[in-house]
Amino acid sequence: MMKKMMLGLAACFSVSMARAQLTPFELSKDKNYTATYSQVISYYTALAKTNSQMKLINYGITDIGKPLTLVVLSRDRIFDPAAAKKQHKRVLLINNGIHPGEPEGIDASMMFARDLLKKRGLPKDVVICIVALYNIDGSFNRGVSRINQNGPTSYGFRGNSRNLDLNRDFIKADSRNTWALETIINTWQPEVFLDNHTSDGADYQYVMTLIETQKDKQNPTLAKYTSEKLSPELYRRMKKSGFEMTPYVEAEDNTPDSGIVSFLETPRFATGYTSQHNIISYITETHMLKAFDKRVYATYDFMQALVDIVERDAKLIGEVKAKADAQVSAQKTFALGWKPDMQHYDTLMFNGFTAGYKTSEVSGMPRLYYDRSKPYTKPIKYYDNYLPTISVEKPVAYIIPQAWGKVIELYKLNKVAMRPLAHDTTLDVQMYYIADSKTPNRPYEGHYLHSNVKLNPADMKIKFYAGDYVVYVNQPLNRFIVETLEPQGVDSYFAWNFFDSIFDEKEYYSAYVFEDVAAGLLKKQPELRQKLEDARAKDPVLAKSASAQLNFVYRNSPYFEKTYLRYPVARLLTDAKLDLK
Template sequence: MRKFLLWASVLFSLSTMVQKTPYEQSGKKETTTYTAAISYYEHLAKEYNEAKLLTYGLTDFGKPLHLLVLSKDKIFDPVAIKRSNKRVLLINNGIHPGEPEGIDASMMLARDLLQKHQLPKDVVICIIPIYNIDGSFNRTSTSRANQNGPAAYGFRGNSKNLDLNRDFIKTDSKNSAAFQQIFNSWQPEIFVDTHTSNGADYQYVMTLIPTQKDKLNPLLSNYLTQVLVPDLYQGMEKQGYPMVPYVNAIGETPESGITGFIESPRYSTGYTTLHNTIGFMPETHMLKDYHLRVDATYKLLEQYIHITQRDAKIIGENKRKADEAVAVQKIFPLAWKLNQAEYTDLRFKGYEAGKKTSAVSGADRLYYDRSKPYTRNIKEWNKFEPAVTVEKPIAYIIPKAWDRVIELLKLNNVKLKQLKADTRITVESYYIADFKTTTRPYEGHYLHSGLKVEPVFQDLQYYAGDYVVYVNQPTNRYIVETLEPQATDSFFNWNFFDSILDRKEHFSAYVFEDTAAELLKKNPKLKAALETKKATDSTFAKNPAAQLDFVYKNSDYYEKTHNRYPIGRLISAQELDLK
């Protein structure tokens, strides 16, 4: 009997050790590795039937993206979960593996919820253990020069050197495609993407970036600003971690004031906003001790679970009504601007900033004096207004050749139809009149911006198998903000359509001179337009080549597809023969 009790005691001790995370075993000084994290979650899933570890697709690193699902009712099918009217909270960790607090906090939180039988009744919790698996293997202690621990951590870029928090629209990485498969399968109402800050020094351990309130559907925005965010702040204050909005200072120090963060769809919470999901980017302060950053993240995740369970019914109703509203919404913002005239006073706990002589350059340098904490009001500008809007068409018509666009629309639950037969359709086409392009690559692209378009109605030939996307869906925001070229993170701005921007045919001047003369003789309007251009533009008047090109571009010889955005807008209702 004594031997049996001793053996049972050893087994219990071993089980307890296995359930301690690598972070805890290190004395709270180290973050887990990818291999250890997945092994840990596999153990939890084997030990508790309320947990299941799933895999989705492959990442650029060749490993699948894992998803731990915690379900009190032991239901792990997202369709069945939605049918049973449960909420879904999705937590994403390690998008920047050098910011690993969420990785360690989520491991402990999952264990504690299972061990203590504290899983919420009406909320299914989904955890991506480490999103940027590639970067987590690139482990050093120096890549984040301003950060206080842990002992070693991963790198921001993935194995293609992509910042995955800029990849949610262009989807250059397999990681992004796998994430979108998870997101659009589980359709979370609340999304949390854990991070660590850079920037000014101040007293707070935790700062918070919610989905930009002005971009959200009004129902969701009202709940976010009036209930969810205030309750998160109150809950964290009680836990000993007062919070402040992310310190996006407009000057050198926070005293100059801060602005809200406008997350375009390239970012995780900008992407989730397109799907009427309320998103959060908590940012712990880089200079606070690592164990405090992990603890603050743990406690904030607890708050999300508590509030989502408490408000499960209203969160679900808000999401349903927002989806219905977006399906019939007519006007869509494509870009945003900060209202610089409106601000609020924000109570802020900082440190006095000063200047002293740099030991490197001998010039004055900034420093914060932690022996001089202060509490004072600073200005916060956080009202954004539409800078560009568009009225949605009845549908977009996409030639099947643009298969990458079709692939991403399908990945995002967009309903598409196809033409049964070759058909001529009257559409509104955009001609690209002007745009700017970066002179250096950004995340692997020479990004476009400042786009101007000239809409023209045309009767165009489409072919069997070409796609028709009706804009009457809950996914309308994703449809419009990717397919309208003026949108900040449109597929056009991410270079999906650059091949339309150059000519495929031209002319030999000595031959076309005679053709142009004949055109001017037969077309008085064209001749008048040429003369007017010469009379009003002195540079043009002195440039024979430009004049010849003018005639060419205003003739039938000039290719109509040059600079024509290939996705047509169906404006007038037409009966189409669809598969």
């Protein structure tokens, strides 16, 4: 009798432990539930207590006051990033919940981590790092804000506590969330990065779509490996798993029938930022209208496929990463902007639904709809080629005055090699003057982005001071350096308003005083008088305005401030021996 009781108690304990290892998603009746932040952290904490191959590490503090939790899975119990590199382990970083309303990765990763520890076994040559839930702020703002999405029953909000879209914040790093995640990226230095999402847009048959770093802006060595080996194998394995993939669907016109254009992730996006660090990067985009459980399981299967391939190719990935770093260190020309090549395209077989138009019950006008009773499989155009719109030759070095503190702090965060001047030094450099730029009337993610920037370069002598930073452009982070410091870069620091104070004039004149000074200048400088006369001849408005003519003389005089519209970061074009700390 006692033996039966003991066996019964053991069985009950076993069932209890098994249920304790199930995620809130798995425990929910209809598999239409995503875990809350508290449930996520509690789950991983309990899992870590019983598994020595798992460790939770907190990084920084997010905008809502919570630390960012990283789940580290290591077969050899290596939880130090430097030790992992020394032992030639590849690092795979998985990010979840950047948009908490797109939560599949959160729930799939909880199951995936458990199964790797309990069933499948961890890979030998890969350390897996999982950001448990990135946008903690948005996850607390729980509701049903994504009207286009089929479940779960409740989920988080896209914006964080500052109403920032964290997937537009990477290069500017306004949020403390971003600082924490970039600390993780630059500490662990992953070779492969995955960001899990849910799509918006057209209707089609696929549960899973994929964004990969656009091949034409990726380093050629990395692009060759991903396009010829890694990505095709991911597509093959996902089809075998039952979740056939297609490239992310961004239609050239209203529907996929018109063709789809590969997504260009600029550095404001997670994978645009990581690609600047020569990290192989992917974004999963499960389809918003498919059942939530299918989206979770598709994400799970993708992560399993990615881990298996990275383990298989661990040595090769290390080699291509090292080669890419060396190539970028020596690279001379860098693209600052891109556009799709609409003259050349590939063809892919696409599983869609027939689109049509019917009368809207809201407006009485034609509206788009997809007829799921009419699926199709047919070839469509895939515009996967991009052309650079503007390029620049790198200088020997950039010199960043220490006054621009956020730039310096972001460079330190990103582990850019740079050294301060030991003494005040006057150097021959190239400076840019901002000739023109376009700025919208409304802010985007808290900024009035500058675009279509026109520059007037000028060679001059500039005095720099002890403590100003010299950044040589001979390192693996060259893309990050050039794309942030060249004002014409689509996501440069100039574009994001880091330097907007240069648009302000700080000195002016009293007209009645400057009248006499201006008259003297015109007498002493015939070339200035001729310049004024030429300007009057070309501009009737100027010719009729006394104040405008006086201002013209002032702006062309030695009294006008030389720093007005002058971009403060200098380009050192010839190597010079500098005394650096």
